[in-house]
Amino acid sequence: MIQEDLELFEQLEFKENPLYEQIISDLLEKKYSIIDNFFEEAEVNILRESLLQKYEEDNFKKAAIGNRTNEIIARSIRGDFILWINEAKAGEAEKIYFEKINSLVNYLNRTCFMGILTKEFHYALYPEGTFYKRHLDTFQNDGRRKLSMVCYLNDEDWKPENGGELTIYTEDNGKEEEINIYPFPGRVVIFESQELEHEVKPVKVPRLSITGWLKTR
Numbered sequence: 307m308i309q310e311d312l313e314l315f316e317q318l319e320f321k322e323n324p325l326y327e328q329i330i331s332d333l334l335e336k337k338y339s340i341i342d343n344f345f346e347e348a349e350v351n352i353l354r355e356s357l358l359q360k361y362e363e364d365n366f367k368k369a370a371i372g373n374r375t376n377e378i379i380a381r382s383i384r385g386d387f388i389l390w391i392n393e394a395k396a397g398e399a400e401k402i403y404f405e406k407i408n409s410l411v412n413y414l415n416r417t418c419f420m421g422i423l424t425k426e427f428h429y430a431l432y433p434e435g436t437f438y439k440r441h442l443d444t445f446q447n448d449g450r451r452k453l454s455m456v457c458y459l460n461d462e463d464w465k466p467e468n469g470g471e472l473t474i475y476t477e478d479n480g481k482e483e484e485i486n487i488y489p490f491p492g493r494v495v496i497f498e499s500q501e502l503e504h505e506v507k508p509v510k511v512p513r514l515s516i517t518g519w520l521k522t523r
């Protein structure tokens with residue numbers, strides 16, 4: 307199909323998506339959205355296996371916090387291990403992930419003129435006893451980060467006692483409020499990267515996720 311036909315086809319094709327509409331209205335209203343079962347159990351299982359296999363193959367690195375910080379300081383801020391995911395080299399598991407993400411990104415760009423041009427994602431594993439202190443995702447010095455997205459890959463019996471809540475700090479009439487979000491499997495949290503400070507509370511058992519950013523140019 308030539309480009310013009312393709313565009314016309316896409317316009318005709320457009321269908322309102324209630325889930326994506328909910329995400330958009332959440333973001334407008336409170337700057338974050340929590341979506342349970344964004345990924346189905348079977349999808350989460352495939353992604354978890356892929357993460358664990360790569361972790362066991364020793365492909366993960368200690369996450370850093372910018373360039374010149376030393377190891378000890380970094381460890382007192384965040385203790386997770388990460389592996390960046392290259393979409394162009396995505397395996398079967400990661401293809402499942404990107405298919406859903408791209409569908410959402412296309413919808414956001416089409417309906418909200420968000421202008422998301424690039425994305426970056428990494429697997430993350432927080433070993434027992436680790437955390438990520440309160441921060442803004444732009445402290446990575448990346449002003450192009452527009453939306454942060456976290457997808458949890460823990461297994462079905464993740465319990466609140468395991469800790470590892472994502473705490474988002476919001477403001478309600480000038481008063482700070484804490485939103486505590488448990489990393490249940492298949493759950494996705496999306497929030498405004500430039501606006502909301504957040505932290506990961508200490509975990510008592512390894513905590514698995516994919517974290518990423520949707521970026522403007």
Ligand SMILES: O=C(O)CCC(=O)C(=O)O
Pocket residue numbers: 438443456471472504505506515517
């Ligand atoms: O894993 C989470 O819930 C959040 C992770 C996070 O804040 C980050 O990687 O910047």
Ligand SMILES: [Fe+2]
Pocket residue numbers: 441442443454504
């Ligand atoms: Fe963060």
